[in-house]
Amino acid sequence: MGFTKSVTITFLSNMFLFLLSFVSATLLSRVLGPAGAGVWNVASNFLTFGTLILGLGLAAANVFFLGKNRRDLGGIVGNNIVLTLLSAIILVPFYYLNTRFHFQFLRGVSDAQMLMVLLAVPFMNLKASLLNVLLGLQDVVTYNWVNVGDKVLNLILLVVLFFYLASPSSAILAALAGTVIVNVWEMAILVRLVRQRDFLEEVSGTGGRPRRGALRYLFTLDFPLMGRMLGYGLKAQVGNFIQRLNYSLDVFIVNYFLPLNQVGMYWVAVTLGKTLWAVSGSIATVILPVASSATNKGDLDSFTNRVTRVSLALIMLFSLILGLISRPLIIWWFTYPFAPAAEAFLWLLPGVAIFSISNILANYLAGIGLVEKNIYSAVISGVVTVVLDFILIPRIGINGASIATSLSYITFTLTTLYFYVRHTHCRWQDVLILKGTDLVLVRQTLLQRFKR
Numbered sequence: 415m416g417f418t419k420s421v422t423i424t425f426l427s428n429m430f431l432f433l434l435s436f437v438s439a440t441l442l443s444r445v446l447g448p449a450g451a452g453v454w455n456v457a458s459n460f461l462t463f464g465t466l467i468l469g470l471g472l473a474a475a476n477v478f479f480l481g482k483n484r485r486d487l488g489g490i491v492g493n494n495i496v497l498t499l500l501s502a503i504i505l506v507p508f509y510y511l512n513t514r515f516h517f518q519f520l521r522g523v524s525d526a527q528m529l530m531v532l533l534a535v536p537f538m539n540l541k542a543s544l545l546n547v548l549l550g551l552q553d554v555v556t557y558n559w560v561n562v563g564d565k566v567l568n569l570i571l572l573v574v575l576f577f578y579l580a581s582p583s584s585a586i587l588a589a590l591a592g593t594v595i596v597n598v599w600e601m602a603i604l605v606r607l608v609r610q611r612d613f614l615e616e617v618s619g620t621g622g623r624p625r626r627g628a629l630r631y632l633f634t635l636d637f638p639l640m641g642r643m644l645g646y647g648l649k650a651q652v653g654n655f656i657q658r659l660n661y662s663l664d665v666f667i668v669n670y671f672l673p674l675n676q677v678g679m680y681w682v683a684v685t686l687g688k689t690l691w692a693v694s695g696s697i698a699t700v701i702l703p704v705a706s707s708a709t710n711k712g713d714l715d716s717f718t719n720r721v722t723r724v725s726l727a728l729i730m731l732f733s734l735i736l737g738l739i740s741r742p743l744i745i746w747w748f749t750y751p752f753a754p755a756a757e758a759f760l761w762l763l764p765g766v767a768i769f770s771i772s773n774i775l776a777n778y779l780a781g782i783g784l785v786e787k788n789i790y791s792a793v794i795s796g797v798v799t800v801v802l803d804f805i806l807i808p809r810i811g812i813n814g815a816s817i818a819t820s821l822s823y824i825t826f827t828l829t830t831l832y833f834y835v836r837h838t839h840c841r842w843q844d845v846l847i848l849k850g851t852d853l854v855l856v857r858q859t860l861l862q863r864f865k866r
Contacts, residue, residue, distance in 0.1 A: 432688075434565040438565075441573070442572075443678070446580070448675035448678035452673075454586070456520060457585075458589070461535065465542065468502065469501075473542045474546070476494065479643060481550055481552075489639045490547060490550075512528055533590060534590040541597055541600065545561070553607075560603070568589060571588035572585060652789045656792035663799055667807050679812055690732055714778075718838075725770065726846060727848045729767050765819060771831075787837075796822070798821055
């Protein structure tokens, strides 16, 4: 499948995912209110951190190594399953420590809710790993179907469970149940893939494998490959973990210093801000496997420059529109109690808009094996996040969190741009400034799509 078609499918999928996420956020905010939404935000952010820390970078490693050799599929899936199960053991002592000491940054999350969150961590990790296996195989259509199906299922379970109990516990249980179901779905997809004769001929050269051997093939353990996966994945994980701190650490600091309803307000501002990442996120998703399997560096660099320029121009336009309508949109969509989130969103907007192109550039660097560059960028921006959060949040509340996050995003983007320009030897203008030829190309591509 061509890059343009892959990006188009992924973009449409991401827009639908955004719509589903927005509906879920609306449901949560209207049913739970600011305080209940704050509890859900703290729990979901801890779930995100748990999956990130214990994910060992396997999701990124899957894309990288499958891009190099599809014959490693069986060993990659088997290694993922074993490592995910082993990493889950660490969660047991954490649960005991939290029930004993009740960590302040998790204030508002009950022991029962924390138990559900911790149970969801290994299933979330396996879901992300298997999903990225599909991406590594460049099966973009199935990848997006699973992504959309996951969100639809979660929304359905959320609505059903809210009929029985309108509390953050229902939202956490919906996430746990939905993830388990998606795990089963992903394994069924991979089993069906392995049973296809053309795939078996490609990976084995034997002309096919017996149907009963599909599961055995997917549960292969490849220890040399496991070592290489962990070597790549842990490097990617360090950068991802620090960058996730930039995304979400402020939620725990807001929860530490401010009332729970302020956490709910800030969650709405961040949710609205992430809408801008639909364009660049779609391109970044496809850039990683393309960069991993690319053979012509010059064409890849020129291509990445063009899509980054076009993405930035579109995102700046969307940012202006979203900034103008943000306050009435929040009041109408999330209800009036969340109105203070509008000011926090405006402070967050510059960083979110500029940061969107770093998704593309960081995935390019990861795709060609320069994961450590993303780590450097994440460390620098992480320091900015931590220092400014502790200075600004106690003084000006959630607006301080937005300012700190915005400056951190800008820092990450500038450092990533520096590493990208230094590696590709292109000018920064070639990456950021829209050209007339870009407009012509976009127009021609759209006309071709409409004709089809």
